[in-house]
Amino acid sequence: MICSAVKRVACPLRIRSFASIASKPSEPIKCLAAVARVPKKEYWHRDALQLEEVIVAPPQAGEVRIKITHTALCHTDCFTLTGDDAEGKFPCVLGHEAAGIVESVGEGVTSVQAGDHVIPCYQAECFPEDRANNLCIRCRGYCERKTNLCGKIRAFTGGGIMRADSGTRFKAVSDGAEFFHYMGISAFSQYTVLHEESVAKIRKDAPLEKVNLLGCGLATGYGAVENTAKVEPGSSVAVFGCGTVGLSCIDAAKRAGAKRIIAVDLDEKKFALSRLFGATDCVNPSEYNKPIQEVLVELTGGGLDYTFECTGNVNVMRSALEACHIGWGQSVVIGVAGAGQEIATRPFQLVTGRVWKGTAFGGYQSRTDVPALVDQYMNGDFQIDPYITHNLNLTDINESFVFLHEGKSLRTVIWMDNDCPASLNKMP
Numbered sequence: 001m002i003c004s005a006v007k008r009v010a011c012p013l014r015i016r017s018f019a020s021i022a023s024k025p026s027e028p029i030k031c032l033a034a035v036a037r038v039p040k041k042e043y044w045h046r047d048a049l050q051l052e053e054v055i056v057a058p059p060q061a062g063e064v065r066i067k068i069t070h071t072a073l074c075h076t077d078c079f080t081l082t083g084d085d086a087e088g089k090f091p092c093v094l095g096h097e098a099a100g101i102v103e104s105v106g107e108g109v110t111s112v113q114a115g116d117h118v119i120p121c122y123q124a125e126c127f128p129e130d131r132a133n134n135l136c137i138r139c140r141g142y143c144e145r146k147t148n149l150c151g152k153i154r155a156f157t158g159g160g161i162m163r164a165d166s167g168t169r170f171k172a173v174s175d176g177a178e179f180f181h182y183m184g185i186s187a188f189s190q191y192t193v194l195h196e197e198s199v200a201k202i203r204k205d206a207p208l209e210k211v212n213l214l215g216c217g218l219a220t221g222y223g224a225v226e227n228t229a230k231v232e233p234g235s236s237v238a239v240f241g242c243g244t245v246g247l248s249c250i251d252a253a254k255r256a257g258a259k260r261i262i263a264v265d266l267d268e269k270k271f272a273l274s275r276l277f278g279a280t281d282c283v284n285p286s287e288y289n290k291p292i293q294e295v296l297v298e299l300t301g302g303g304l305d306y307t308f309e310c311t312g313n314v315n316v317m318r319s320a321l322e323a324c325h326i327g328w329g330q331s332v333v334i335g336v337a338g339a340g341q342e343i344a345t346r347p348f349q350l351v352t353g354r355v356w357k358g359t360a361f362g363g364y365q366s367r368t369d370v371p372a373l374v375d376q377y378m379n380g381d382f383q384i385d386p387y388i389t390h391n392l393n394l395t396d397i398n399e400s401f402v403f404l405h406e407g408k409s410l411r412t413v414i415w416m417d418n419d420c421p422a423s424l425n426k427m428p
């Protein structure tokens with residue numbers, strides 16, 4: 001049964017909020033979603049996504065239905081929309097940097113209940129009993145806690161479907177089309193259904209319109225520095241690409257006590273905030289007629305202790321590795337490159353002690369570590385406000401793609417109930 005109150009609405013896109021319409025647990029919910037029916041190479045032409053009414057099915061066993069309150073646009077959403085993401089399935093509901101409130105839970109769910117505030121986590125984390133009973137292919141036995149890349153539901157989140165029945169929980173009202181899930185989250189819908197393993201419960205006094213950034217961008221950069229590289233006080237760091245992920249690397253490197261932090265970006269608009277977060281030098285590769293790695297090696301008298309690649313460009317990944325110091329320099333790949341792309345360097349770079357690593361979700365164990373990150377934010381350990389350059393209503397979501405493409409925004413927070421306060425809404 002569909003929430004009958006919705007039927008009274010003549011023009012769905014004008015109403016302030018579907019999401020405020022209550023539905024009994026275990027009933028389908030009709031709500032508004034921004035849908036990617038097909039890949040779009042040129043996603044910045046103000047028609048990136050299509051606003052549609054969708055029916056969100058009730059949560060099945062082991063699933064949680066969440067009312068999404070806020071979602072920020074991450075570069076990875078844009079990347080998947082281009083069709084270059086090997087795991088991008090269409091039609092789908094994108095969106096993964098989100099926060100919300102549990103609406104109902106399926107059978108057997110014990111870690112959250114209706115009313116809990118949560119951050120969806122695209123990198124899921126299985127439960128102690130899964131590890132004890134050998135139920136997770138990556139977290140069992142001696143492998144436990146070796147990686148945050150839990151494998152329990154990965155095949156399903158990667159395939160855009162749910163484990164209980166290998167189906168999806170989204171259907172279009174207009175033509176009955178089924179929409180794939182995205183990264184196990186699909187947060188560009190007012191309601192969504194997640195596996196319990198993907199839901200991090202957080203404290204209720206944390207502002208959902210800010211801490212949603214801990215669901216991807218900020219956690220990724222902080223974790224790359226703290227967990228993956230383990231930057232020490234006094235070290236030298238270069239960050240390639242100073243969007244939200246790169247800035248959060250700079251931010252964390254400064255807090256880790258790095259002495260020299262070099263921001264590298266083609267867009268000089270990124271340098272003011274880079275300095276604010278702790279960059280000591282800002283370098284634009286387009287101003288040099290030699291490879292940027294040579295510039296950086298000269299600038300630092302031998303190379304960096306740590307470099308972080310935050311662009312997704314495989315040539316930049318090479319530069320970041322080769323900018324490292326011989327003998328010990330470590331380069332961390334964070335950017336997501338297109339399907340089929342490969343990285344290259346001379347093996348001698350590695351033979352002589354440089355280390356090439358990668359990180360997903362900053363190495364954090366999501367359900368355990370995200371609530372702790374929220375606590376750190378609430379304690380004032382780091383700031384989120386500077387990353388939020390724009391706030392928009394769901395109905396204006398396509399503007400956020402334009403802003404990110406033009407380099408005008410870091411994070412645009414989408415208010416999923418169309419309740420963005422006028423004082424924050426910066427529509428052009």
Ligand SMILES: NC(=O)c1ccc[n+]([C@@H]2O[C@H](COP(=O)([O-])OP(=O)(O)OC[C@H]3O[C@@H](n4cnc5c(N)ncnc54)[C@H](O)[C@@H]3O)[C@@H](O)[C@H]2O)c1
Nearest residue numbers: 075076241243244245265266267311312334335336360361
């Ligand atoms: N590994 C993970 O877990 C993870 C998580 C989130 C995002 N990502 C990826 O991280 C990357 C950054 O995401 P974001 O949201 O910060 O993106 P963004 O678009 O906000 O920032 C990218 C920055 O890179 C700069 N840039 C582009 N090409 C460059 C070049 N050749 N040299 C120097 N700078 C260049 C841009 O000017 C921009 O400032 C993306 O590839 C995204 O898909 C990875």
Ligand SMILES: [Zn+2]
Nearest residue numbers: 074076216217
């Ligand atoms: Zn992301």
Ligand SMILES: [Zn+2]
Nearest residue numbers: 126136139150
């Ligand atoms: Zn696991």
